[in-house]
Amino acid sequence: MKTKTAVVLFLLCSLGIWAQEQKMSASEVANFKATVEKESRNIKSLKTDFIQYKHLDFLSKDIETSGKMAFKAPNLLNWQYTKPYQYSIVFKNNKVYINDQGNKSTVDAKSKMFEKINKLIVGSVSGNMFDDKEFDISYYKAKDAYIAKLTPKTATIKKYIKEVDLYFPVNEGTVSQVKLIEPSGDFTRIVFKNKQINAKIDDSAFTN
Incomplete structure (x- = not known):
């Protein structure tokens, strides 16, 4: 009986280990980075739908929003929320253009903090962050994805972000999910769907 119990416990532990994330070996990291960097170099534009989940510890259910994102190299970016409200943020020419349901405003993005935020967002979308x-x-590797976990070095970023996790489906070089973890433990998870790489995007898509 003891032997059977021991076998069951061993199997459960083994399943638990394999279900979790595992650190990638040096050769796996090299191959993974080469795949992603090759893909990133070829990305001139990207369009995708997204669903965003905001997790707050004091809420029993995550706050869900959705919309569309457009990126055009080298640094044009438009996040457009469509449900449950209309809200868009455009990064262009060192400025951030905000349209909050018709109320428009502009923020100068030349500050170091905005530069880092813009670089973080563009890098997250394209996956081109490994030399940052x-x-x-x-x-790390999981059952169906590779994961790059980025921990900020500077106090400026640490104030807002504890960790950024980028999820890449196995055998793909573009990001499928981004998880932004705050110092409090709350996090935002963004899932990309219906990605179109190098589709034609007019500059008008970045007018707010």
Whole structure:
């Protein structure tokens, strides 16, 4: 009986281990980075739908919003929320253009903080972040994805972000999910759907 119990416990532990994330080996990291960097170099534009989940510890259910995102190299970016409200943020020419249900405003993005935020967002979308000196990066593999975990080095970013997790489906070089973890433990998870790489995007898509 004891033997059977021991076998069951061993199997359960083994299943638990394999269900969790595992650190990638040096050779796996090298192959993964090469795949992603090759893909990133070829991305001239990207359109995708997204669903965003905001997790707050004091709420029993995550806050869900959705919309569309458009990116055009080198640094044009438009996040457009469509449900449950209309809200868009455009990064263009060192400025951030905000349209909050018709109420428009502009923020100068030349500050170091906005530069870092813009770089973080663009890098997250394209997956081109592995040479960034602002983060320590560790690499993991799960059942159906590779995960790059970025930990900020600077106090400025640490104030707002504890960790950024980028999820890449196995054998793909573009990001499928981004998880932004705050110092409090609350986090935002963004899931990309219906991605179109190098589809034609007019500059008018970045007018707010």
